[in-house]
Amino acid sequence: MAEKDRFHDTGRAVGFLAETTRQARLILRLLRDRRVAIWPKLIVPATIVYLLSPIDLLPDPILGLGQIDDFAVILIGMKLFVELCPTRIVREHLDALSSVINGSYRVLEEESQQVEPSGAELSAPQGEQDTKKLPANGAE
Secondary structure, X not given: OHHHHHHHHHHHHHHXXXXXXXXXXXXXXXXXXXXXXXXXXXXXXXXXXXXXOOOOOOOOOOOOHXXXXXXXXXXXXXXXXXXXXXXXXXXXXXXXXXXXXXXXXXXXXXXXXXXXXXXXXXXXXXXXXXXXXXXXXXOO
């Protein structure tokens, strides 16, 4: 039963990290978007200034509590920023972040070829595709 709980906790941690990464990417995209007004964008630097300032709601030397208020300010600042951005633009960026790139791919296998010291290639065994090897400096 303990194994199942550990798997569940790991799944929650991975889900939390994935969601945090997604939110960070959303915020970066919104900050770069010219359609978002400047005043909501000022929330992000204001949050950073608060974190760097020596004035805190709870002093940092109080272990645990001092860091909790910093974490809360980060969460509130980022949530407020996203909420104040136009919903249509936020939805557009969320859709772009969660979209899957459609396309096709193929796996290319490298074949082992021997190269003579002069740089000339030896022929590959019959039935295998030829590949071109470039010198280490990238020149042809």
